[in-house]
Amino acid sequence: MPQKLVDGFERRVDYLRLSVTDRCNLRCTYCLPAEGFRFLPHEDVLRYEELLRLVHIASGLGISKVRVTGGEPLVRKGILGFLERLCALTEIRDVSLTTNGVLLESLAEELWAVGVRRLNVSLDTLHPAKYAAITGVDAFWKVWQGLCAALDRGFSPVKINVVTMRGVNDDEIEALADITRSYPFHVRFIELMPFQPEGYEERYLSADVVMERLCAMGTLVPARSENGNGPARYYQFLDAPGKIGLISPMSHHFCPSCNRLRITAEGGLRTCLFSDRHVDLRGPLRCGCSDEEIAALILEAVRKKPQRHHVNDGPVFQRKCQSRPMTAIGG
Numbered sequence: 597m598p599q600k601l602v603d604g605f606e607r608r609v610d611y612l613r614l615s616v617t618d619r620c621n622l623r624c625t626y627c628l629p630a631e632g633f634r635f636l637p638h639e640d641v642l643r644y645e646e647l648l649r650l651v652h653i654a655s656g657l658g659i660s661k662v663r664v665t666g667g668e669p670l671v672r673k674g675i676l677g678f679l680e681r682l683c684a685l686t687e688i689r690d691v692s693l694t695t696n697g698v699l700l701e702s703l704a705e706e707l708w709a710v711g712v713r714r715l716n717v718s719l720d721t722l723h724p725a726k727y728a729a730i731t732g733v734d735a736f737w738k739v740w741q742g743l744c745a746a747l748d749r750g751f752s753p754v755k756i757n758v759v760t761m762r763g764v765n766d767d768e769i770e771a772l773a774d775i776t777r778s779y780p781f782h783v784r785f786i787e788l789m790p791f792q793p794e795g796y797e798e799r800y801l802s803a804d805v806v807m808e809r810l811c812a813m814g815t816l817v818p819a820r821s822e823n824g825n826g827p828a829r830y831y832q833f834l835d836a837p838g839k840i841g842l843i844s845p846m847s848h849h850f851c852p853s854c855n856r857l858r859i860t861a862e863g864g865l866r867t868c869l870f871s872d873r874h875v876d877l878r879g880p881l882r883c884g885c886s887d888e889e890i891a892a893l894i895l896e897a898v899r900k901k902p903q904r905h906h907v908n909d910g911p912v913f914q915r916k917c918q919s920r921p922m923t924a925i926g927g
């Protein structure tokens with residue numbers, strides 16, 4: 597595949613995060629604002645045909661990995677058929693899915709059948725009551741059963757994404773890490789990003805603090821990440837079947853190796869999670885532009901990909917991400 601997506605800082609862009617919806621069946625406190633957020637009208641959301649066309653065009657430019665995300669991708673009607681068509685695209689060598697796992701137990705078999713093999717599942721706590729407090733829904737056991745169903749079915753890796761928050765789940769760092777001693781999950785601790793700036797300063801916990809706590813649990817050895825250039829640094833307890841990942845977008849940003857693009861549910865192309873800048877692809881898709889014209893828009897956006905984000909340049913209390921919550925961008 598020709599690699600035409602190289603930005604102004606010599607970074608090769610080969611990874612696309614594709615948001616298929618901004619809707620979600622959870623209301624995580626750090627992700628969706630308690631009020632004032634309006635979901636997109638259905639007609640503004642890209643149709644599956646449009647998403648597949650964009651993937652096809654992007655693959656011609658060098659995109660070879662696609663992660664389907666949202667909102668919650670599994671709540672969108674017809675998602676299995678879409679994933680099947682996406683997995684069938686020979687030019688895309690890796691399709692993965694990020695989900696909150698609430699619907700995973702019932703869909704694990706079908707996800708496998710359509711060709712998905714890699715899953716990221718969000719789970720911030722092992723306490724059902726705390727899960728309900730964070731997400732607004734009493735669904736801890738559903739997610740846990742979904743995770744077990746995914747392992748049983750053979751998905752690999754199954755990654756558990758934990759957003760670490762002081763005073764919320766920092767008392768569970770050891771218990772969450774301990775899961776990797778019994779199960780082959782990759783438990784990844786992710787620094788809170790200031791999409792909801794209220795209370796951010798009190799809740800932010802750096803990955804360094806998490807690492808100190810993990811080191812006190814036993815010998816941790818660096819582990820290989822299966823994908824090479826992802827943002828996580830991986831470790832493993834001796835003889836543990838699982839791995840531990842640390843993702844530190846705030847304290848040690850990984851912009852120099854950023855290889856990704858995002859397309860939002862309404863077709864906004866974003867080259868940086870933290871930037872409000874986007875290029876509208878839905879308009880051109882719907883007004884008859886050719887594949888070449890759309891490819892030119894993608895190339896131009898990548899050429900202007902920012903060198904790095906500046907969200908953590910100031911003091912913690914001043915940190916604030918752009919105007920959109922994560923669910924509207926695609927995490």
Ligand code: SAM
Pocket residue numbers: 620626627665666667668669694695696697716717718757759786787788789790791792922923926927
């Ligand atoms: N619904 C799916 C899920 O829950 O995984 C996919 C979308 S969700 C927006 C993707 C990821 O973004 C989740 O792992 C979530 O924890 C993470 N996320 C959302 N807001 C965040 C924030 N403020 N800081 C760090 N991670 C965040």
